[in-house]
Every structure is written in C-alpha cells, then in structure tokens.
Amino acid sequence: MRLLINLLVAIAIALIVGLGSAWLVLDRERIFGAVTRGAWTAWPELGSPNADPYSRAELARSGALPLGDGEGIAFIADTDDSGAALTARCSYLISGQTPAARLWTLTVTDKNGSLFETPAHRSGFHAREILRREDGSFVIALAGDPQSGNWLPVTGSGPLRLTLRLYDTPLTSSGIGEATLPAIARRSCR
Amino acid sequence: MKHLLLFGLGGLLLGGVIHIAAILLVPDFATRDAWTSLGRLGPDGAFHLLPANAPGTKPLTDLDPAMAHAACRFTLEEGPIRIRATMPEEFWSLAVFDRRGSNVYSLNDRTAERSDIDLVIATPLQMAKLRENPLAALDRAIVIELPLERGFVLIRAFVANPTLAPATEAALGAADCQASLTAPGNGSGTTGP
Numbered sequence: 001m002r003l004l005i006n007l008l009v010a011i012a013i014a015l016i017v018g019l020g021s022a023w024l025v026l027d028r029e030r031i032f033g034a035v036t037r038g039a040w041t042a043w044p045e046l047g048s049p050n051a052d053p054y055s056r057a058e059l060a061r062s063g064a065l066p067l068g069d070g071e072g073i074a075f076i077a078d079t080d081d082s083g084a085a086l087t088a089r090c091s092y093l094i095s096g097q098t099p100a101a102r103l104w105t106l107t108v109t110d111k112n113g114s115l116f117e118t119p120a121h122r123s124g125f126h127a128r129e130i131l132r133r134e135d136g137s138f139v140i141a142l143a144g145d146p147q148s149g150n151w152l153p154v155t156g157s158g159p160l161r162l163t164l165r166l167y168d169t170p171l172t173s174s175g176i177g178e179a180t181l182p183a184i185a186r187r188s189c190r
Numbered sequence: 191m192k193h194l195l196l197f198g199l200g201g202l203l204l205g206g207v208i209h210i211a212a213i214l215l216v217p218d219f220a221t222r223d224a225w226t227s228l229g230r231l232g233p234d235g236a237f238h239l240l241p242a243n244a245p246g247t248k249p250l251t252d253l254d255p256a257m258a259h260a261a262c263r264f265t266l267e268e269g270p271i272r273i274r275a276t277m278p279e280e281f282w283s284l285a286v287f288d289r290r291g292s293n294v295y296s297l298n299d300r301t302a303e304r305s306d307i308d309l310v311i312a313t314p315l316q317m318a319k320l321r322e323n324p325l326a327a328l329d330r331a332i333v334i335e336l337p338l339e340r341g342f343v344l345i346r347a348f349v350a351n352p353t354l355a356p357a358t359e360a361a362l363g364a365a366d367c368q369a370s371l372t373a374p375g376n377g378s379g380t381t382g383p
Contacts, residue, residue, distance in 0.1 A: 006197040013201030018208025026216065047293040057216035059291050060223040065251050065344055068296025071283035074252075102300065103281045103348060105256040113252050117245035126256050128350050165254050167281055167348070168298050 026057055039083075040075040040164065040181045044172070072101065072167035073176075078111070078159070080184040086160040088116075090189040091143035094152075094162070096182040097136065101169035103127050106182075108142060108152055111159050118153040125150060143187075217290045224251065224291040225263065228342055234263040237275075237345070237365040242355075258349050258358045262367035263342040270312035270320065272331065272373075273343060275365035277305055278358055281348040286311065286334075288341045295334055302332060307345070310371070311336055327374050343367065 032052050033045040045051045047059060047066030059066070067074055079085055080092060098104045107124035109115055115123040125140060131150055132138045141147035142162075144154055154160060164181065171179055217223065231238035240259040253259055264271050273284075283298040284307060299305060308331040312320060317335040320328070345365060347358045 002193065006193055009194065010197040010201035010204065013198055014204035014208055017202055017205030019212055021205070022209045022212035022216075025213070047287075047291070049288070049292045049294060051292065053213050056290065056292070057213050060217035060220035063220075063222045063224045063227050063251050063291070065224050065253065065285075065287070065291070066293060068283075068285040068293040070296035070298055070301055071285055071346065072298075105254055107255055113243075115243060115245040115255060123245065123255050126348075126350070163252070163254075167283065168300055 025054060026061060035176050037075075037176065037179055037181050039077040039079050039081050039184045041077070042073055042075045042176060044073060044176065067165065067167075069172045071172075072103075072165055072169055073172050075164040075166070075181060077162040077164070077184060080186045082186065084186065086162065086184070087157065087189075088144060088154045088160055089157045091141065091145070091147075091187045093185045093187055094140040094142060094182050095137065095185070096180065097138075098127070098164065098182065099166060099169060099171055099179040101127075101166035101171075103167040105165045105167075106140065106152075107163045107165075108154055109161050109163065110156075111161055113161070116153070116155050118155055120146075120151070120153045122151075122153060125152065138182075140182075144190075224287065225289055225342060227251070228261045228263055231261070234265065235368050237262045237343075237362065237367050239359055239363055254346070256349060257346045258355060258362055259344060259346055260362035260365055261342055261344045262365070263340070264311070264367060265340045266311065266313050266316065266336075266338055267340075270310055270316045270371060271367065272328075272369040272371050273307060273309045273311070273365070273367055274369040274373075275307040275345065275361065277307060277345075277347060277361055278354070279305055280350060280354075280358070282307075283346050284309065285344050285346075286336065286341060287344065288336075288338050294336055294338070294341070297332070307365070308332065309334065309343075311338075311341075311343075313337060313339075325371055327372050 033043050035042050105126040130138050140150040140152050142152045237260045243253050243255040285293050285296040288294050310331050310333040349355045349358050
C-alpha cells in the first residue's frame, strides 16, 4: 500500500512537472535563437531545419510561415528604445534607416498580429512609398491623431507590435552583425 | 518519509523525460500548424490564395499585409512536381516547407534571375532518374532536390499599392502546382519528347 501511494505521488509529480514545464515554455514568447538590436528582435533560425526543438514546437503551435534565407528576415519590436512597452495610448517617432535590402515593409499590429481598422486605411509603410529626407533616412509618426509626413495610424489603447520585414537582404547570408535598425522614441502619451 | 522523498525525486526525473518527449511530439500533434491550416483552403496539388491580412480579421499566420500569398500542398510520392507561374514584374519570393513547417528551400525573383517561376522539386531518387534521362523541356527550369515526401510551397508577391492587388492575385491564382514535366519551358524553344 505504501509503495502504491509512493508510486502514484511520483507519477503525479512527473506529469505535472513534465507537461507543466513544456506548456509554460511554449506559451511564452520564443526564447531561443533571438538576436536583438536595440528594440528590435529577429529569430534568424526560426523555421530552418536546424532550429532547436523548442522553436520547432513553437512554430507548429503558431502555424507561422517564417521567411526563408532566400526571402528575407523579419524583426519585431514590442517596446521602444527605452524598453517601455509600445502602446496605442502613446505616440512614437520611428526614425533612421533600414539595413540594406531590396525591399522593406513596416507593419503595425496588436500583439496577436491583427491589423488596426483606421480611417486612413494604412497599416504600414514600405520602401517604395515612404517620404524620405535628403540623406535617405525617414521619420514615421506612429500616433492616434493625424500627423504630417509619414503617419502610421493606430486606434484603441492596447499594446502594439511593429514588424519590420527586410526582403532580399544580405543579412540572411552574412548574419545580422552590427546592423542598425530604426530608432523608436516615445513622444507623448494621453 | 525517506521513501516518499526518493519517489519524489524519481518523479522529478521522469518529469524531465516527459518534458522532452512532449516538446518533441508537439509538431506531430499540432492542429493549428501551417500544413493543417493550408489544408483547409482547398484540395492538395493546386495553389490557393491565402486570405488577405485585413483589419478586423484574425490572420491565418503572421503574413505581411503588403504581400499577396498563395500556397500549394504537394506530394512527391507519384513523381517530381513542377511549379510554373507568370509573375508580375515586382518582388516575389518562393519558399518550400516540409510537412512540419520547416523552411527547406527559398529563393526570390533576383536569385531566380527571371520573372516567371519554373521550378521542379524532386526526391534524390527521382533526381538521379532525371539526370539519366534529362528532359529538354526542363532546360531552363530550376530543379531542386529535396528529401521530402510531402510539403508545401508558398509564393509571396509584393503588392506596391492596392490597385495592383487584383493583377497580382490573378497571377498567383493562375500558378500551376502540377505542371507537366514535358511541357516546353518559356523561351527555351525546345519541345519535350
């Protein structure tokens, strides 16, 4: 009888610890293989056959279709440069240059990747349409109220996610290295 | 009490084993993975447009709203497959994924050095046969060797502004996932046997 109780306790601990820890790890953000530059994070190995088992499990659960090496690379920012979470309650300036790429797109979504319904019908900018300064750099105003220049509108007051996708970029073959990504600075909050 | 501690320790060790097994098995039992989601779009062996990522909809995956996407699930069990599409003169990229959603091959319009897609996917065995009896029609095709039984192809095509979306989507919709291996390639001027 003692043995049976001990065995049951052991099995219960094994199941709770094993499945619980697996679930906890997969329910968090991708933790392995992240490369961070400023506020931006990329997962270059995500979706490659050499990815670690955790990334593979996470990929299968999310159903994501990550960019391949021959396509490009995606960077995600959930915070501004100071590390504070991006929120639709605040306005931000996204400024600077993107790393070398034949094409880039910048998209703003909520944390689930859903686009915002905005009167301006804009959910991002791409390299061909953005207004640039003389030196080729750009400034995007991420805000709820209309702004002059490159205005990226958002609605509501929830958390935001910025996704910068670089297509056909040398970063996928040479590594991210010292790549400089646009700065994200908070201006004001309501 | 000492016994209970010992069994507790054993439980912890077994928990570690269960943790590893669970992580490794997740891809086989996932129901929201890319392969399964794409299967809901329509039958295998043909390209299906992925629903555009629009405000108010729950996106299928983390797709770029500035791109149009089409995907085709394929099997190599009945022989090599050939993918052909006439693409607009804009950035496009193509990725081949295995059954588990890992990216095993990718290229873009510049690496392909052409604006139309003519890609043959073969297993190593089928590749050896193709080398023995080369098909003239595949002269200009990109032939890649992948050790897959099943997988899917995803084409991403850049839509520079919304007015171009219908043309891009039409091109993607007309993409052929089961093109004949012996049909002549564009511009090669040769005919198949």
